[in-house]
Amino acid sequence: MSGPGIAWYLALSAFLFATGMLGVLLRRSPLIVLLSLELMLNGANLALISFARHAGNLDGQVFALAVMAVAAAEVVVGLGLIVAMARKKLTLDVDKLSILRG
Amino acid sequence: MIAGGWITLFSPLVGAAVITLAGTRIGRRTAGYIATASTMIAFVAAVVAFVAALGKSPDARSQLSTAYTWIQAGSYQSGFSILIDQLSLLMMLIVTGVGSLIIAYSLGYMEGEDEERRYFAYMALFVFSMLLLVEGGNLILLLAGWGMVGLSSYLLIGFYHRRASAVAAAKKAFVMNAVGDATMAIAFFLLIKYTGSLSFSALGQVPAGNRWVVNIVALGLLGGAVAKSAQLPLHTWLPDAMEGPTPVSALIHAATMVTAGVYLIVRCNVAFQAAPHVENLAAVLGTVTLLMAGLIALVQVDIKRVIAYSTMSQIGYMFLGAGVGAYADAIFHLMMHAFFKACLFLAAGLLIHALGGEQDIRKMGGLRKLMPFTYLAFLAGGLALAGIPPFSGFFSKDPIIASALARGGWFGYLLWAAGLAGALLTGIYTFRLIFRVFLGEPSAFVREHLHTEHGEGPISMRWTVGVLAVLATVAGFLQFPPFWEPVSKWLEPVAPPLVVPTNAQEIGTLLIGVTMGATGILIAWLIYGSHRFRAPAASEVLEEKFFFDDLYDAAFYRPAVWLAAMLRRAFEEPVVQGSIVEVATGTRDAARWTARLQTGLVRTYVFAIAASLAVLLVVFVAVR
Numbered sequence: 001m002s003g004p005g006i007a008w009y010l011a012l013s014a015f016l017f018a019t020g021m022l023g024v025l026l027r028r029s030p031l032i033v034l035l036s037l038e039l040m041l042n043g044a045n046l047a048l049i050s051f052a053r054h055a056g057n058l059d060g061q062v063f064a065l066a067v068m069a070v071a072a073a074e075v076v077v078g079l080g081l082i083v084a085m086a087r088k089k090l091t092l093d094v095d096k097l098s099i100l101r102g
Numbered sequence: 103m104i105a106g107g108w109i110t111l112f113s114p115l116v117g118a119a120v121i122t123l124a125g126t127r128i129g130r131r132t133a134g135y136i137a138t139a140s141t142m143i144a145f146v147a148a149v150v151a152f153v154a155a156l157g158k159s160p161d162a163r164s165q166l167s168t169a170y171t172w173i174q175a176g177s178y179q180s181g182f183s184i185l186i187d188q189l190s191l192l193m194m195l196i197v198t199g200v201g202s203l204i205i206a207y208s209l210g211y212m213e214g215e216d217e218e219r220r221y222f223a224y225m226a227l228f229v230f231s232m233l234l235l236v237e238g239g240n241l242i243l244l245l246a247g248w249g250m251v252g253l254s255s256y257l258l259i260g261f262y263h264r265r266a267s268a269v270a271a272a273k274k275a276f277v278m279n280a281v282g283d284a285t286m287a288i289a290f291f292l293l294i295k296y297t298g299s300l301s302f303s304a305l306g307q308v309p310a311g312n313r314w315v316v317n318i319v320a321l322g323l324l325g326g327a328v329a330k331s332a333q334l335p336l337h338t339w340l341p342d343a344m345e346g347p348t349p350v351s352a353l354i355h356a357a358t359m360v361t362a363g364v365y366l367i368v369r370c371n372v373a374f375q376a377a378p379h380v381e382n383l384a385a386v387l388g389t390v391t392l393l394m395a396g397l398i399a400l401v402q403v404d405i406k407r408v409i410a411y412s413t414m415s416q417i418g419y420m421f422l423g424a425g426v427g428a429y430a431d432a433i434f435h436l437m438m439h440a441f442f443k444a445c446l447f448l449a450a451g452l453l454i455h456a457l458g459g460e461q462d463i464r465k466m467g468g469l470r471k472l473m474p475f476t477y478l479a480f481l482a483g484g485l486a487l488a489g490i491p492p493f494s495g496f497f498s499k500d501p502i503i504a505s506a507l508a509r510g511g512w513f514g515y516l517l518w519a520a521g522l523a524g525a526l527l528t529g530i531y532t533f534r535l536i537f538r539v540f541l542g543e544p545s546a547f548v549r550e551h552l553h554t555e556h557g558e559g560p561i562s563m564r565w566t567v568g569v570l571a572v573l574a575t576v577a578g579f580l581q582f583p584p585f586w587e588p589v590s591k592w593l594e595p596v597a598p599p600l601v602v603p604t605n606a607q608e609i610g611t612l613l614i615g616v617t618m619g620a621t622g623i624l625i626a627w628l629i630y631g632s633h634r635f636r637a638p639a640a641s642e643v644l645e646e647k648f649f650f651d652d653l654y655d656a657a658f659y660r661p662a663v664w665l666a667a668m669l670r671r672a673f674e675e676p677v678v679q680g681s682i683v684e685v686a687t688g689t690r691d692a693a694r695w696t697a698r699l700q701t702g703l704v705r706t707y708v709f710a711i712a713a714s715l716a717v718l719l720v721v722f723v724a725v726r
Binding site for chain 1 (some may be wrong): 549700701702703704705708712
């Protein structure tokens with residue numbers, strides 16, 4: 001079996017993760033934040049699968065499946081929250097949601 | 103004999119406990135009867151023990167009975183034990199005999215008072231405490247009784263607890279006595295350290311090489327005796343203790359409390375003989391007190407205070423006797439004093455009762471015809487106090503003065519002269535009281551306020567005063583040195599006298615003493631009876647009681663108040679209160695600063711997490 005070495009996969013995974021994190025940190029729209037979150041999860045998934053290929057067993061792939069299931073559930077909750085916010089006619093801006101300030 | 107001792111000890115305690123536990127389920131009079139009965143039972147038991155001891159040989163009369171081991175600590179051990187011997191038997195008889203008469207008298211005197219039950223429970227407790235003191239078979243039990251006497255006196259002096267002056271007097275008595283308790287405790291600690299025991303025999307077992315230990319032990323005991331017996335310089339509580347009900351004054355002055363100091367010196371005579379300087383100090387303190395109290399008594403206007411100062415003076419005689427080593431004479435005077443002083447106090451109580459609580463002798467006068475019985479009783483007590491034959495004081499006071507003469511040396515002569523001068527003062531102040539109160543025409547106050555429609559007082563008050571008046575008149579014949587001296591012989595195994603006056607000294611002192619007393623009465627008559635001479639203006643020094651109260655006020659009270667105020671200003675307010683304020687503001691500020699971290703923006707939280715992770719990552723990589 002040939003192809004790119006594991007370092008390339010990991011680099012792509014890190015790039016995806018960093019992109020997602022920047023999105024979470026910098027964007028204001030909750031929809032985009034949710035999207036970026038998915039990007040981070042998939043970056044992590046890519047790393048898991050790469051390591052599974054590299055190590056030659058299936059543990060990492062099983063774990064990636066579990067992450068996908070969790071991500072799906074998370075999207076349901078997240079989108080539900082966003083819909084609820086829209087229904088209440090709240091501005092869809094995460095910086096406005098600051099009632100937890102001490 | 104031993105069984106009698108135990109019954110005597112615990113009967114009053116049972117009485118006090120029953121009254122306390124029964125509470126309102128028994129009537130007020132019943133409480134009085136229980137207290138009287140319990141002390142009477144104690145008296146009967148003491149008489150039985152005394153008679154049993156009479157039948158024994160002198161060596162078998164001293165018996166120690168231990169109920170159980172009370173305190174055990176390391177090698178130290180003390181039993182709960184009573185010592186029945188010649189001295190404690192005499193004291194038991196005095197305490198229970200006079201004490202039960204006084205409690206019986208209270209039945210009438212306290213009639214209609216509030217809280218009678220509490221009063222009678224305290225009285226019975228007082229008698230129990232004193233019995234524990236005189237019967238205690240070792241020094242630690244003696245100290246327990248000593249402390250309980252202080253407690254009971256505190257409770258009774260402050261009996262009228264709604265009156266601020268009574269509460270202050272009670273506190274004063276307690277604090278003054280605590281000073282003495284502390285010096286005694288020091289003496290006992292030293293005894294435990296150097297002999298490992300607190301039995302009475304330990305007093306003589308301090309290694310003779312330790313001069314200072316012997317002296318401090320004796321000094322500590324003397325401190326306790328001086329405080330309890332109201333001798334110079336711890337005497338100021340006694341006149342104030344007159345704030346209590348009159349029978350309480352009688353109990354404190356005659357049967358219990360103030361006699362404890364004399365008992366202690368006689369009981370611990372071994373310790374005092376080992377420290378002759380301290381023994382001399384006891385004699386000097388007694389002498390100074392008897393003169394000073396006699397002088398102050400000349401100008402007091404409260405009938406009870408005059409009698410109180412006369413008590414101080416008479417206890418001064420006992421200290422003088424015990425100090426020069428005439429132990430039996432001191433105890434005999436203690437006994438006679440118990441009779442005539444109780445008689446005087448209770449007769450004064452009759453007066454006060456009939457006059458609706460008035461104690462100022464300037465308002466009294468001419469009571470002789472209105473209250474003849476009280477007059478006779480008071481006269482008997484007064485003649486006994488002044489030492490006029492054949493009343494009891496005559497037989498007991500002069501042997502003490504003669505013993506001072508027998509001690510010899512300039513010191514002995516000085517004490518002798520002072521004792522005789524005291525006899526003169528006694529005559530003057532006693533009969534100043536009698537002439538002012540009883541002779542002349544009834545004063546306006548008396549005419550207005552005297553109410554004797556039911557006789558001079560309830561029957562319970564009259565018969566007790568009668569008994570005491572008879573005792574004050576005839577009891578002195580028990581001992582008439584140098585002719586017959588059964589009391590001295592009886593006490594000889596416990597406290598052998600150090601000095602024995604010759605017959606010439608005895609009789610000479612007797613004659614001079616009587617002359618002195620009679621001269622005093624004559625002077626009192628010329629001034630207060632026939633008004634031939636005007637009374638000299640009372641000196642301020644005497645009216646202010648030699649400034650002892652002011653001295654203590656300036657030396658102890660005010661510095662303590664100043665120190666407290668200074669500590670409050672310099673420490674309490676800035677450091678203690680300040681630190682609490684600082685801690686509070688500091689916490690509030692810290693909370694305010696921490697709260698700023700909570701922006702409420704999820705993004706900052708996430709950033710914090712991510713940044714920390716990045717830092718950790720770098721750290722881990724770098725460390726590897």
